[in-house]
Amino acid sequence: xxxxxxPAIRLRRPAWNKGRxxxxxxxxxxxxxxxxxxxxELAGHIRDLALFNLAIDSKLRGCDLVALRVANVxxxxxxxxxxxxxxxxxxxxxxxxxxxxxRSSLNAWLEDPAMxxxxxxxxxxxxxxxxxxxxxxxRLVRGWVTSIGLEPSAYGTHSMRRTKVAQIYRKTGNLRAVxxxxxxxxxxxxxRYLGVELEDALTISEAIDI
Numbered sequence: 001x002x003x004x005x006x007p008a009i010r011l012r013r014p015a016w017n018k019g020r021x022x023x024x025x026x027x028x029x030x031x032x033x034x035x036x037x038x039x040x041e042l043a044g045h046i047r048d049l050a051l052f053n054l055a056i057d058s059k060l061r062g063c064d065l066v067a068l069r070v071a072n073v074x075x076x077x078x079x080x081x082x083x084x085x086x087x088x089x090x091x092x093x094x095x096x097x098x099x100x101x102x103r104s105s106l107n108a109w110l111e112d113p114a115m116x117x118x119x120x121x122x123x124x125x126x127x128x129x130x131x132x133x134x135x136x137x138x139r140l141v142r143g144w145v146t147s148i149g150l151e152p153s154a155y156g157t158h159s160m161r162r163t164k165v166a167q168i169y170r171k172t173g174n175l176r177a178v179x180x181x182x183x184x185x186x187x188x189x190x191x192r193y194l195g196v197e198l199e200d201a202l203t204i205s206e207a208i209d210i
Contacts, residue, residue: 024195026154027162028056028145035148048140050109051122053102055160059181060096062134062157063088068121074110079103087183094183162193169194 028036033056040049054073055065064087073079081103084095098106109115114123120131138157145155165178179190 024193025156025159025162027159027166028155030167032145032148032150033163036144039147040144046105046109046112047114047122048144050102050105051137051140052144052160053105054098054121055157056163057099057102058096059161059164060085060094061087061089061161062137065160066122066132066134066137068131069119070110070115070121071119073098073106073121079106079110090183090185092183092185094181096181166194 036052037049040052051065054068058065060068064085067088068085072085073083079102080098082095082097084093086092087094122132124131124133124136134157141155141157141160142152145159146152161182165181168181169175169178175187175190175194178194179187182190182193184190184193
């Protein structure tokens, strides 16, 4: 074979997930949630504390969380106890609660000078972006979990979405409630999202001592 007919050698790009843990991200445990809250409070990170708390309560996808407007959570001079939004992925409404602790952190954030005149709950710092991006949110989540000694590759923005519903399912076993809270249209999606079949199998196995 002449040199002119030799096949070209192409450099292969490394896989995007090389060195990363891929797959479903873990939910935070209650002790992780409290540890992150304490760190954010001590550091005086008012916005991040409000964002973290609302991410846990709302169980929203990152794209919906970052796009929230002040009017979604605030009316008549106070933060709402419950609210609803239309999900960008499904076009369907989903309703969620805003607990007392989250309302308190949101009130503190809404009184911050950075929020003067802002329609968006998490305004962007770049002029052409009305709110923070999902990438910025992902970086914040990475910083939060790293600050308490967790492996950042095992957690992500979906960890925030899964944290509260994982506890709800663990304590009640009520898949229908979890389905409604996540805004899933099919129960199969909720089962896969929680990985409940594996969790249930492990729980049963742990209870058997032979």
